[in-house]
Amino acid sequence: MLLFCEIENPLALWEQFKYHLSEDYIRRLNNNELAYNYALAYINRYLTLQGKSNRDFQLPLPTEPVEHLIEDEYNYDQADEQQIANRNIPLLNQEQRLIFNDILLALNENERVPHRLFFINGIGGAGKTFLLNTLLAYLLGNNHRYIAMCYTGIAASLLKNGQTIHSSFMLPVPFLENSTSRIRNQSTIADNIRYSKIIVIDEISMVHKSIFNEIDRKTREIMNNDIPFGGKIIIILGDFRQCAPIVPLAGKNETISASVKCSQLWQYFVQYDLVTNVRALPQENEFKDWLMTIGNNSEILRRLENSRDTIVKIPNRIIVEDVTESIYGSNLTEHDFTLLQKAILSPLNIHVKDINSVVLEKLPGRSRQYLSVDSIIREDDTTENAADDLDSAWPQDFLNSLDAPGLPPHILTLKIGAVIILTKNLDVKRGLCNGTRLLIHNLHENFIEAKRVEESNNEPSIEFISRVDNIALNSLDLPVNLKRRQFPVRLAFAMTINKSQGQTLNSVGLFLPVTVFDHGQLYVALSRARSFENLKIQMINIGDRQHVAETPNNHSYTVNVVYNELLQSSIIQ
Numbered sequence: 086m087l088l089f090c091e092i093e094n095p096l097a098l099w100e101q102f103k104y105h106l107s108e109d110y111i112r113r114l115n116n117n118e119l120a121y122n123y124a125l126a127y128i129n130r131y132l133t134l135q136g137k138s139n140r141d142f143q144l145p146l147p148t149e150p151v152e153h154l155i156e157d158e159y160n161y162d163q164a165d166e167q168q169i170a171n172r173n174i175p176l177l178n179q180e181q182r183l184i185f186n187d188i189l190l191a192l193n194e195n196e197r198v199p200h201r202l203f204f205i206n207g208i209g210g211a212g213k214t215f216l217l218n219t220l221l222a223y224l225l226g227n228n229h230r231y232i233a234m235c236y237t238g239i240a241a242s243l244l245k246n247g248q249t250i251h252s253s254f255m256l257p258v259p260f261l262e263n264s265t266s267r268i269r270n271q272s273t274i275a276d277n278i279r280y281s282k283i284i285v286i287d288e289i290s291m292v293h294k295s296i297f298n299e300i301d302r303k304t305r306e307i308m309n310n311d312i313p314f315g316g317k318i319i320i321i322l323g324d325f326r327q328c329a330p331i332v333p334l335a336g337k338n339e340t341i342s343a344s345v346k347c348s349q350l351w352q353y354f355v356q357y358d359l360v361t362n363v364r365a366l367p368q369e370n371e372f373k374d375w376l377m378t379i380g381n382n383s384e385i386l387r388r389l390e391n392s393r394d395t396i397v398k399i400p401n402r403i404i405v406e407d408v409t410e411s412i413y414g415s416n417l418t419e420h421d422f423t424l425l426q427k428a429i430l431s432p433l434n435i436h437v438k439d440i441n442s443v444v445l446e447k448l449p450g451r452s453r454q455y456l457s458v459d460s461i462i463r464e465d466d467t468t469e470n471a472a473d474d475l476d477s478a479w480p481q482d483f484l485n486s487l488d489a490p491g492l493p494p495h496i497l498t499l500k501i502g503a504v505i506i507l508t509k510n511l512d513v514k515r516g517l518c519n520g521t522r523l524l525i526h527n528l529h530e531n532f533i534e535a536k537r538v539e540e541s542n543n544e545p546s547i548e549f550i551s552r553v554d555n556i557a558l559n560s561l562d563l564p565v566n567l568k569r570r571q572f573p574v575r576l577a578f579a580m581t582i583n584k585s586q587g588q589t590l591n592s593v594g595l596f597l598p599v600t601v602f603d604h605g606q607l608y609v610a611l612s613r614a615r616s617f618e619n620l621k622i623q624m625i626n627i628g629d630r631q632h633v634a635e636t637p638n639n640h641s642y643t644v645n646v647v648y649n650e651l652l653q654s655s656i657i658q
C-alpha cells in the first residue's frame with residue numbers, strides 16, 4: 086500500500102493498525118512497544134528493497150536498534166535444505182555435475198578451479214533451474230550466504246530467495262547509462278552482499294551491459310578492493326538465442342553493444358555448456374532439433390538482399406488460417422483454468438490488442454470497464470500556478486490516449502473468466518510478478534479477484550488486486566512522466582513475443598501479420614511450445630519476406646532475425 090497506493094496519511098494508518106500489524110511479534114515478545122519496533126523495522130527493510138525508507142512516508146523508524154533481530158529475509162531451515170541437496174546432488178547429470186563440482190571447488194578456493202566467474206550457457210529445459218536450486222539448497226544447508234537474482238520477477242520467483250536484479254542492487258528504473266546503485270555501504274543490504282560468497286544472475290542475455298558493469302562496480306566498492314565483482318563467485322546463466330536487452334529504437338549495432346558480452350568483464354568468465362534437454366520427451370526431439378535450427382539460424386532458406394534478415398522454412402502442418410479459432414475455438418467458458426496454459430503471440434502490441442478483444446467476445450457474460458485516472462508527475466516543489474499550467478498543457482484526453490509497454494490501458498475491459506497478466510511486480514516472493522498470468526474469478530468496484538495455479542500446488546490460489554499508481558518513466562517519448570491509477574493488469578489471451586519470454590505454455594498460437602524484427606523473437610515465440618502438436622501459426626503473405634504455401638510441395642516461410650555476434654563466445658568490437 087505504501088509503495089503503490091499513495092496513502093494520504095500513512096502515520097494515521099499505522100497508529101490505527103499497529104497492533105494488528107505487530108500481532109505476531111506481540112505474541113512472541115510479550116512487550117507491545119518492542120513489538121512495534123520490530124514491525125517498523127520490518128516495514129523499513131521491505132521498503133529499503135524498493136529504494137525507500139519509513140522516512141519517505143513520515144513513518145517512525147524503530148526507536149531501538151532491532152533491525153538485526155528481525156527474521157532474516159532468508160527464510161529457510163538448514164536441515165531441510167541439507168536434505169534437498171542430499172536428494173538432488175546424486176540426480177545431477179554429467180553436465181550439471183561438472184558445473185556443480187567446479188563451483189564447490191572455487192568456493193573452497195581449490196587451485197584446480199582458479200576462476201571465480203562462471204557463465205552457464207543453457208538451452209531451455211536443460212536443467213538450469215534444477216541445478217541452481219540444488220546448489221542454493223547446498224549453500225543454505227551449509228550456512229553459506231548467497232544472492233540469487235534474475236532480470237524478471239517471474240524467473241526470480243522460481244529461485245529460492247530469488248529477487249529481481251533491480252531490487253537486489255537497488256537500481257533505479259529506468260536504468261540509464263550513468264545511473265548507479267542506491268545501496269549505502271553501511272546498510273543491511275550492503276552487509277548481505279558483503280557476506281555472500283556467491284552471486285547468481287539468471288536470464289543474463291536480457292541484462293543490459295551497464296547494469297552488469299554497475300553490479301561489478303558496486304560490489305568492488307562494498308568489498309573495498311579492485312577485483313572483478315569484488316572477488317565473489319559470480320554465476321551467470323542464460324540462452325543468448327533469446328531476446329537481447331531492450332534498447333528503445335535501437336538498431337542491430339546498439340542492441341549488440343548493449344549485451345553483457347560486450348562488457349570488458351566478459352573476458353573473465355569461463356563458459357560451461359548445458360546442452361542436453363532434460364525436459365523433452367523422445368517424441369518431441371524432432372521439434373527441439375528444429376527449434377535449435379531457428380535459434381542458431383543454421384538452416385537458412387535464403388538471405389534477403391540489402392537486409393540483415395534471413396528467411397527460414399515453416400512446416401506446412403502447423404500453418405492455420407485462423408489462429409484465434411485454432412487455439413480458443415468458438416466459445417469459451419468461465420473458470421476454465423486450461424486457458425492459463427494457452428496464448429497467442431505476436432510481434433506488435435496493436436495486433437495483440439485486437440486478438441484480446443476478439444477472444445474476450447467469445448466469453449459469456451457481460452464485460453465491465455474500468456477507467457484510469459491519469460496525471461503528470463509533478464516535482465515536489467511545483468507551485469500551484471505551475472501545476473495549473475501543466476494540467477492545461479497536458480489535457481486528460483491526451484493522457485488517456487497514451488499507451489506504453491508495461492502500462493495498463495486507460496480503458497480496461499474485463500470479464501469473469503478472462504486471462505490477465507500483471508504489469509507490475511507486486512510481491513516477487515509470492516510469485517505475483519510482472520508477467521504472472523491469472524484467471525479472473527470476480528470483478529468488484531474497487532478490486533479484482535483472480536486465481537492462479539502455482540507449479541508446486543495444483544489448487545488454485547485466490548489473489549486480490551487493487552488499483553495502484555502505474556508510472557511510465559521515460560517510456561513515452563515525452564518530456565514529462567505519466568502516472569496512471571489503474572489495476573496493474575492487461576488482458577492476456579494474446580501477448581507480445583517479448584513479453585512471453587519465460588512463460589511456459591501448453592498451447593501456443595503465433596500470429597504474424599508482420600514479420601519478427603528483433604534478435605531471437607522467432608525462437609522465443611516458437612520455444613514457448615513443447616511440440617509441433619501444440620503450436621499453430623497464422624501468417625499473412627508479405628512479398629518475398631513471408632509466404633504461405635499454396636500446395637503441399639511448396640514451402641511456407643518467414644523472416645528470422647538472429648545476430649550471430651550474440652551467439653559467439655565473445656564479441657570483438
Ligand SMILES: Nc1ncnc2c1ncn2[C@@H]1O[C@H](COP(=O)(O)OP(=O)(O)OP(=O)(O)O)[C@@H](O)[C@H]1O
Nearest residue numbers: 176177178208209210211212213214215216363364
Ligand atoms: N538432474 C535432474 N534430475 C531430475 N530432474 C531434472 C534434472 N534436471 C532437470 N530436471 C527436471 O527437468 C525439467 C526441466 O529442468 P529446468 O526447469 O531446471 O530447466 P531450465 O533449463 O531451467 O528450463 P527453462 O530455461 O526452459 O526454464 C524440470 O522438471 C526439472 O525438475
